[in-house]
C-alpha cells in the first residue's frame with residue numbers, strides 16, 4: 067500500500083507553510099530543458115522525510131472552483147435533475163440531498179402494504195440521482211444525470227459490459243488536496259506550469275505518502291480520479307465512470323488531439339493546445355484482431371462514454387506515444403472514431419535511430435514551439451486502400467531515374483518487333499493464333515532470346531508438350547543445331563553430345579517446369595501458387611501458361627464463362643504485378659467459319675472478350691501456309707494491343723522461321739518487300755471473296 071504513494075507523509079516533521087505552499091517562482095522553469103534531465107524531486111523529499119499539512123488555512127487551493135460559481139451551477143443542475151425525475155414520476159421535493167431517502171416506489175406502489183421500498187439518493191453536487199426499489203417483484207433501479215442524455219446505466223446492464231454501481235465522488239469525499247510546493251516543483255521540472263495545473267484541477271492525495279491526483283471531470287463535476295505515485299504506478303478511484311481526461315476542453319471543438327497520458331495532455335496545453343484529451347487507461351500492448359461489439363468493448367468504454375463529444379469533430383489528431391503500444395492505441399482509436407477524420411503525428415528524432423517518445427518529452431527537451439510544430443505537421447491517418455501519389459513517390463522516382471530496371475521493357479531480340487513490343491515485368495501478354503500457327507514455337511524462341519540477352523529465368527506451364535519434346539525444341543534454339551538427324555534437319559549437322567550436355571545444364575538453369583502429374587487438369591490457382599514458389603526459389607521473371615483450354619475451368623453454376631475468365635485474368639495480373647513477373651498466356655481462337663487464311667482477331671479468342679479487355683498486350687501469331695501466296699517460312703507477329711505506350715504500339719512485324727533449329731530471325735529488306743506482296747495478294751483474295 068505504502069509504495070503506491072508519491073510523497074512520504076511525515077506528520078512529525080515541521081515545515082513553514084510559506085516555504086511549502088506557495089507556487090514555484092518562474093525561475094523554477096528552466097530555460098533550456100534540453101540540456102538537463104528531469105529530477106524526481108520526490109525521491110529526495112521522501113528521503114528527507116518532509117511533511118505536508120494539508121489543512122493549513124494558509125495553503126492556497128488553486129484547483130478549487132469559485133464558491134459563487136458552484137452555487138449557481140448546483141441550483142441550475144437541481145432544477146434540471148428534478149424535472150427529469152418528475153418525468154419518471156419520482157418526486158424528490160421532500161428529499162435530503164446527499165442522503166438515502168426512503169419512499170413509496172412510483173412503479174410498484176410498494177405493493178399491498180405500501181412499503182417504502184424505494185431508495186433515492188441525490189448527489190451533493192445535485193448532478194445525479196440514483197434509485198433502487200428493494201421489493202423483489204419490482205426491483206426498479208436506475209440513475210439519471212442533470213446534464214447528459216439521462217439514460218440510466220442501471221437499467222441497461224448489458225449495454226457496455228458489466229456495469230457496476232457508479233460511485234459519486236467529490237474532492238472532499240476522496241480527500242483531495244491542493245498540490246504542494248514539491249509537486250508543483252516536480253511538474254515545473256517537466257515544464258508544466260502552475261496555471262496549467264490549476265486549470266486542469268490537478269491535485270494530490272495524502273495518506274502515508276503523497277500521490278498526484280488527476281481529476282476527471284465532466285461539465286466541471288468530478289467524475290473520477292486517477293492517482294500516480296513516484297514509481298509511476300497508476301490507479302483509479304474505484305467504481306467511478308471511465309471518461310477521457312480533459313473532457314470539458316473538447317466541447318464543441320472541430321479539432322481534437324488525443325494523447326496517451328495526463329502529462330501529455332498538460333504538455334499540449336503548454337504548447338497552446340487546450341483542445342486535447344488523454345485516454346484514462348494508457349495503451350494496449352498490441353492491436354486487437356477484431357473490434358468487439360459496442361456492448362463488449364469494455365476496454366474502450368471511456369470512448370463510448372464520451373461519444374457525443376466527437377460527433378461534430380472533423381479532425382482527430384492521434385498523438386499517442388511513438389512506441390508499439392502507442393501506435394496500437396492510435397489504431398484502436400482510429401477504428402472506433404473513424405479513420406477518415408483521424409490524423410497522426412511523427413515524433414521528432416532524438417538520435418539517428420530514436421525518436422522522442424511523447425508530448426511531454428518533446429516539451430521538456432525541445433520546448434513548446436517544437437511540440438506545436440509536431441501537431442501542425444500532423445498527417446492523414448492511413449486508410450488501407452486509399453492512397454496519395456506521395457505514398458508512391460519513392461517508386462515513381464525510381465521509375466523516372468531508371469532504377470527499377472526494364473522501365474521501357476526488355477528487348478525481344480528481334481529488331482523489327484522491338485519497335486512494337488517489349489517485355490515489361492509485371493505485364494500480361496495474351497498470345498493467340500490459329501492452330502499450328504507457331505505460337506508455342508515463337509514464345510520459346512522469345513524466351514531463349516531474353517535469356518541470352520538479359521539472363522532471365524522462366525517458369526513453364528506448357529501442358530501440350532511432352533517434357534522431352536519441349537527440351538528438344540528449346541535446345542535446338544539454344545545450340546542452333548537440330549536435335550536429331552532426321553527429315554526436318556536436311557543436311558544440317560546434329561548437335562554433338564558435348565553440346566547436348568552443355569544445353570541440358572542451360573535448360574536446367576533457365577527453366578522451371580510446372581506440370582500436373584495427376585490425370586486431372588491444373589487449376590489457375592494451382593499454377594500461380596507454384597509460379598510464386600518459382601519466383602521466390604529461383605527468381606524467375608517470366609511465366610508461360612500454354613494453353614488456356616488445358617486448365618481446369620470448373621466454375622460455380624451461377625457464374626458465366628465471361629465472369630470466370632475475368633476473375634481468372636485478374637488473378638494472373640495480380641500475380642504478375644506482385645512478383646514483377648511477365649506472363650504469356652496462350653489462348654486459342656474459337657472455331658472460325660469460312661476462314662480464308664488471314665490472322666484471327668483478338669476478339670475471336672474463345673471464351674470471352676475479357677482476354678483482350680484485360681490483357682496488357684495482345685499478340686496474334688500468324689503464318690502463310692500457301693506457297694503460291696508467298697514464302698511459307700515467314701511468320702507475322704501481329705501486335706494488336708499494347709496498353710503501355712512506353713513498351714510499344716500496334717503493328718505487324720515479320721520474322722522468318724528456321725524449321726531446322728526452330729529459330730526466328732529478322733527478315734532483311736528484300737524479304738520484307740516479298741512479304742508485302744504476299745500480304746497484298748491475300749488482301750485482294752479476301753476482297754474477291756467479299757470479306
Ligand SMILES: Nc1ncnc2c1ncn2[C@@H]1O[C@H](COP(=O)(O)OP(=O)(O)OP(=O)(O)O)[C@@H](O)[C@H]1O
Pocket residue numbers: 499500501502503504505506507508530654689698699700701723725
Ligand atoms: N513459320 C512456320 N513455318 C513452318 N512451320 C512452322 C512455322 N511455325 C511453326 N511451324 C511448325 O508448326 C508446328 C506447330 O507449331 P506450334 O506448336 O508452335 O504452333 P501452335 O500455334 O502453338 O499450335 P497449337 O495451336 O496447336 O498449340 C511445329 O511443328 C512448328 O515447327
